[in-house]
Amino acid sequence: MVQRPIGIFDSGIGGLTVLKEAMRLLPEERFVYLGDTARVPYGTKSPATVIGYAEQAAGFLVSRGVKLLVVACNTASAVALPHLAACFQLPVVGVIEPGARQAVKASSRGRIGVVGTEGTVRSMAYNKAILRANPLARVVSAACPLFVPLAEEGWAGHRVARITAEEYLEPLCREGIDTLVLGCTHYPLLKPVLSELLGTETVLVDSAAATAVAVRDLLRERNLSCRSGRGGVHFHVTDLPDRFCRVGSAFLGAELTGVEQVELGGGVQSSAVGDERLMVEAGGVV
Amino acid sequence: MVQRPIGIFDSGIGGLTVLKEAMRLLPEERFVYLGDTARVPYGTKSPATVIGYAEQAAGFLVSRGVKLLVVACNTASAVALPHLAACFQLPVVGVIEPGARQAVKASSRGRIGVVGTEGTVRSMAYNKAILRANPLARVVSAACPLFVPLAEEGWAGHRVARITAEEYLEPLCREGIDTLVLGCTHYPLLKPVLSELLGTETVLVDSAAATAVAVRDLLRERNLSCRSGRGGVHFHVTDLPDRFCRVGSAFLGAELTGVEQVELGGGVQSSAVGDERLMVEAGGVV
Numbered sequence: 001m002v003q004r005p006i007g008i009f010d011s012g013i014g015g016l017t018v019l020k021e022a023m024r025l026l027p028e029e030r031f032v033y034l035g036d037t038a039r040v041p042y043g044t045k046s047p048a049t050v051i052g053y054a055e056q057a058a059g060f061l062v063s064r065g066v067k068l069l070v071v072a073c074n075t076a077s078a079v080a081l082p083h084l085a086a087c088f089q090l091p092v093v094g095v096i097e098p099g100a101r102q103a104v105k106a107s108s109r110g111r112i113g114v115v116g117t118e119g120t121v122r123s124m125a126y127n128k129a130i131l132r133a134n135p136l137a138r139v140v141s142a143a144c145p146l147f148v149p150l151a152e153e154g155w156a157g158h159r160v161a162r163i164t165a166e167e168y169l170e171p172l173c174r175e176g177i178d179t180l181v182l183g184c185t186h187y188p189l190l191k192p193v194l195s196e197l198l199g200t201e202t203v204l205v206d207s208a209a210a211t212a213v214a215v216r217d218l219l220r221e222r223n224l225s226c227r228s229g230r231g232g233v234h235f236h237v238t239d240l241p242d243r244f245c246r247v248g249s250a251f252l253g254a255e256l257t258g259v260e261q262v263e264l265g266g267g268v269q270s271s272a273v274g275d276e277r278l279m280v281e282a283g284g285v286v
Numbered sequence: 287m288v289q290r291p292i293g294i295f296d297s298g299i300g301g302l303t304v305l306k307e308a309m310r311l312l313p314e315e316r317f318v319y320l321g322d323t324a325r326v327p328y329g330t331k332s333p334a335t336v337i338g339y340a341e342q343a344a345g346f347l348v349s350r351g352v353k354l355l356v357v358a359c360n361t362a363s364a365v366a367l368p369h370l371a372a373c374f375q376l377p378v379v380g381v382i383e384p385g386a387r388q389a390v391k392a393s394s395r396g397r398i399g400v401v402g403t404e405g406t407v408r409s410m411a412y413n414k415a416i417l418r419a420n421p422l423a424r425v426v427s428a429a430c431p432l433f434v435p436l437a438e439e440g441w442a443g444h445r446v447a448r449i450t451a452e453e454y455l456e457p458l459c460r461e462g463i464d465t466l467v468l469g470c471t472h473y474p475l476l477k478p479v480l481s482e483l484l485g486t487e488t489v490l491v492d493s494a495a496a497t498a499v500a501v502r503d504l505l506r507e508r509n510l511s512c513r514s515g516r517g518g519v520h521f522h523v524t525d526l527p528d529r530f531c532r533v534g535s536a537f538l539g540a541e542l543t544g545v546e547q548v549e550l551g552g553g554v555q556s557s558a559v560g561d562e563r564l565m566v567e568a569g570g571v572v
């Protein structure tokens with residue numbers, strides 16, 4: 001059982017930031033990553049649709065024999081986590097709870113801002129998780145729908161990103177936040193712009209590292225840690241791999257190769273295309 | 287047969303600009319509109335995936351007994367039109383050919399720019415259609431991935447849209463274009479910004495009106511025109527109708543009500559939700 005891989009899924013490439021941290025922290029573990037690129041994004045879609053897609057994605061990873069499931073997508077974590085935990089007989093880790101706990105720990109005055117997709121912000125999942133950890137915290141949130149396309153366009157450092165961030169964060173700045181949760185796995189790419197805008201006194205919290213720690217702790221607790229493996233990751237996507245490889249390398253911080261196309265319940269293609277199936281050793285991608 | 291409705295589909299709300307023009311030109315006709323909002327956008331996805339989605343969307347409309355199919359999505363028109371024409375036994379109209387012909391007619395010096403999604407621009411469909419109509423034309427194109435999220439965010443007139451347009455259009459302006467094809471159904475919302483940037487000498491061509499004329503001509507040619515109907519439209523979407531209704535009204539230029547949720551091949555939900563099934567009379571929405 002301990003030799004089994006860890007499953008990670010996201011609507012597309014954003015979850016690679018979580019994978020990167022998990023591989024760094026757990027170099028002996030093997031990972032299976034799934035990006036639902038044929039249906040990306042999840043952030044603008046309804047909870048019912050996101051729950052359905054998340055169930056199919058999780059089902060795929062479970063069929064690959066994973067020992068633990070990481071929902072590396074904020075929108076899916078926000079709306080689908082209880083459903084997935086009820087559907088599948090394995091430990092499930094989302095990105096919201098670890099990010100919320102880290103924000104509470106980092107916050108000096110309990111004034112916490114949250115930015116995310118429409119779906120994540122509407123769900124109030126961060127607000128609830130933060131208030132569970134600190135009932136006295138004051139949480140303000142803002143949906144930032146243009147951040148994902150800006151990051152995917154490679155414009156995270158562009159002046160358009162700066163102006164957009166100014167406008168989205170204006171209500172949060174007015175509230176005097178001391179901590180900002182980057183509630184979407186794409187947003188870490190905008191850190192330089194956000195830091196410049198908010199100043200050094202505001203702490204930026206990115207769930208990726210906190211989620212990796214939560215995965216490690218849960219594996220230890222359940223005696224599921226692999227201590228002698230060579231690591232590695234196998235990538236899957238639901239659309240052709242080209243764009244995932246091209247755009248995703250900035251998220252993983254390494255080249256993406258050996259990506260296999262697969263069909264989920266809703267797929268319209270039956271053939272796996274792209275590069276040959278390939279197990280990338282950890283050393284090869286991080 | 288003439289009493290049957292006209293089917294129109296798009297990846298989401300953009301095709302409402304085509305529907306609006308078609309309803310204006312053909313007030314006696316009934317329309318069935320389908321927006322594949324559970325899988326939007328198509329513009330960043332591979333041709334194979336878009337072809338599969340388009341086939342499912344067209345299949346749904348054919349099952350509703352439509353007499354003619356309008357592919358009101360530039361990306362799907364660019365990559366899936368021959369496939370759809372081969373699959374289904376009914377006349378199929380896309381937005382590329384009418385837009386390209388109109389651009390050639392409008393262009394004074396044959397220097398034509400095309401803007402669209404990644405998928406449309408990569409397909410070179412406009413370039414080929416324009417060169418078929420005028421082999422001496424000079425065509426330059428640019429993908430503008432941020433225009434769709436800007437239009438959907440309601441930021442089409444924002445200074446961020448102006449700066450983004452300046453950057454995307456810079457290579458086209460350098461080529462001295464006299465005509466610009468808006469090769470995506472979202473882009474007409476950016477007309478004011480684009481006009482200001484390009485000046486009054488550059489003609490902006492939007493396929494919606496040209497496509498409506500092509501539909502009228504084809505109906506006449508095949509003796510399929512309805513001359514005595516009361517008109518009307520029935521809307522369908524693949525995700526919950528809320529966002530479609532909220533964002534789409536700016537595209538249709540009227541309130542959107544009576545939208546039914548349906549499941550295509552890849553759907554994950556089985557129940558139709560939202561407002562009651564409702565046939566909106568033409569007078570009610572235009």
